[in-house]
Amino acid sequence: MITGWSPSALGVEGSFLEVLRAPHPVLATEGATVDPLDPSMIQLAADLVATMRVSPGCVGLAAPQVGVAAQMFSLDVTEHPKTRTCHGIFVLCNAVVVEASRQEKGREGCMSVPDFTGDVKRATRLTVTGILPGTTDQVIITTDAFEARALQHEIDHCNGKLFLDRVAGAHAIYPRKVYK
Numbered sequence: 001m002i003t004g005w006s007p008s009a010l011g012v013e014g015s016f017l018e019v020l021r022a023p024h025p026v027l028a029t030e031g032a033t034v035d036p037l038d039p040s041m042i043q044l045a046a047d048l049v050a051t052m053r054v055s056p057g058c059v060g061l062a063a064p065q066v067g068v069a070a071q072m073f074s075l076d077v078t079e080h081p082k083t084r085t086c087h088g089i090f091v092l093c094n095a096v097v098v099e100a101s102r103q104e105k106g107r108e109g110c111m112s113v114p115d116f117t118g119d120v121k122r123a124t125r126l127t128v129t130g131i132l133p134g135t136t137d138q139v140i141i142t143t144d145a146f147e148a149r150a151l152q153h154e155i156d157h158c159n160g161k162l163f164l165d166r167v168a169g170a171h172a173i174y175p176r177k178v179y180k
Contacts, residue, residue: 002087002088002090002132002139002141005090005132005135005137006089007045007046007049007089007091009132009134009135010042010045010046010049010091010133010134011042011134012042012043012046013046013050014043014045014046014047014048014049014050014051015046015047015050016047016050016051016054017047017048017050017051017066017067018066018067019051019055019061019065019066019111019112020064020065020066020067020112021112021113021114022112022113022162022164024067024112026064026067026068026069027064027065027112027157027160027162028160028161028162029064029069029160030069030158030159030160031062031063031064031068031069031070031071031072031158031159031160032069032070032071033071033093033094034070034071034072034093034094036093036094036131036132036133036134036135036136037134037135037136041070041072041093041133042133042134044063044066044068044070044072044133045072045074045091045093045133045134047066048061048062048063048066048072048073048074048091049074049089049091051066052074052076055111057109058111059075059076059077059080059150060073060074060075060076060077060150060151060153060154061073061074061111061154062154062157062158063157063158064157064158064160065111065112065157069160070158071093071094071095071158072091072092072093072094072133072158073091073092073095073154073155073157073158074089074090074091075087075089075090075091075092075147075150075151075154076088076089076090077146077147077150080146082145082146083145083146083147084144084145084146084147085143085144085145085147085148086147087141087143087147090132090139091132091133092128092130092131092132092139092141093130093131093132093133094130094131095128095129095130095151095154095155095158096128096129096130096155097123097126097127097128097151097152097155098127098128098129098140099125099126099127099142100123100125100126100127100152101123101124101125101126102123102124102125103121103122103123103124104121104122104123104124105119105120105121106119106120106122106149107119107120107174108120108149108153108163109163109176110153110162110163112157112162113162113163113164114176115175115176116164116173116174116175116176117173117174117176117177118163118164118166118167118172118173118174119167119168119172120149120153120163120166120167120172121166121168122148122149122152122153123148123152124144124145124148124149125142125143125144125148126141126142126143126144126148126151126152127140127141127142127143128140128141128143128151128155129141
């Protein structure tokens with residue numbers, strides 16, 4: 001867990017926002033760095049968490065996915081079966097990968113690309129720095145496995161990339177399976 005932070009620390013209620021689908025242009029736009037103390041960014045953080053929580057199977061959501069070209073995302077891999085290391089639910093602003101190692105191929109999906117999944121190579125061990133919204137506290141997150149993959153996926157969104165930009169080719173894209 002990220003000590004001393006939870007969505008309630010934002011002090012505002014989040015609202016559900018519409019999730020944009022590819023090929024919306026904001027999804028291909030590099031997000032601007034944000035002021036984590038700006039009230040509009042604090043509200044956006046709460047909205048990201050609220051939207052993520054009501055979206056089945058969602059483990060992360062980036063600002064560009066809700067129409068804001070900004071360097072912010074929410075993440076919570078707590079319930080995912082492939083999770084090993086877990087820092088609980090958090091929102092990061094201006095996240096940067098500072099160390100990455102051991103690339104491994106894995107299947108990814110995305111709320112902005114709801115009909116497909118794809119095989120993407122990502123680091124399996126990762127260290128990221130970022131700032132918690134509503135604070136000036138820089139955090140360092142060192143993680144692995146599924147949480148590392150999810151962090152890289154959300155940071156890509158903040159930089160205007162979708163998982164489709166990282167697949168090896170059309171042979172690595174699959175129709176999403178619907179389980180009943």
